[in-house]
Amino acid sequence: QSVLTQPPSVSGAPGQRVTISCTGSSSNIGADYDVHWYQQLPGTAPKLLIYGNSNRPSGVPDRFSGSKSGTSASLAITGLQAEDGADYYCQSYDSSLSGLVFGGGTKLTVL
């Protein structure tokens, strides 16, 4: 059971918009710790997608955006493309565990 809760799967047709939620608690996201997002394409290592809640590293398309409010964060992907099919993970810090934590991951299927 992950400290950060993500839906196991989401799906969307090409061109559509999807969102992936990451729900935490008062000891992590709610305590104003930052949230980062990683994309893991099949058979590869994770890659940084969003850092500091809403910032994109260079090279990441602006179709990807992040937000945070209260005890939750969200990743939005607009203009869905086939190559966006991957697993997505949120990550933050938890003060109760005194450690870094990941969400359970969300598998995005592009229909």
Add this chain to the structure above:
Amino acid sequence: QVQLVDSGGGLVKPGGSLRLSCAASGFTFSDYYMSWIRQAPGKGLEWVSYISSSGTTIYYAVSVKGRFTISRDNAKNSLYLQMNSLRAEDTAVYYCARYNYDILTGYWYFDYWGQGTLVTVSS
């Protein structure tokens, strides 16, 4: 270009030991914190440990504390994970990752990852 190459994985019996290595290149290794993150087969990511740039500050996940030891050799641009008293639940792909502190924003995040090395604990 930043490159992290993980190695040292393999098959080990329960109770056994293994040492993982991560060779870094393309950046000034001694300036950065580093970390190990693992992923059990078909499962999500789990943070294992991180170490400061000088090696003086170290943190572990509860699940590995007392059994795993992270270390680094800045002269060799290398990160290590000594794993002792291995259990079946330690079976996973282990990734080393650069734990970057963005001085402009104050954020900490994993900005580069190795390709991973598979550790299988089984009799």
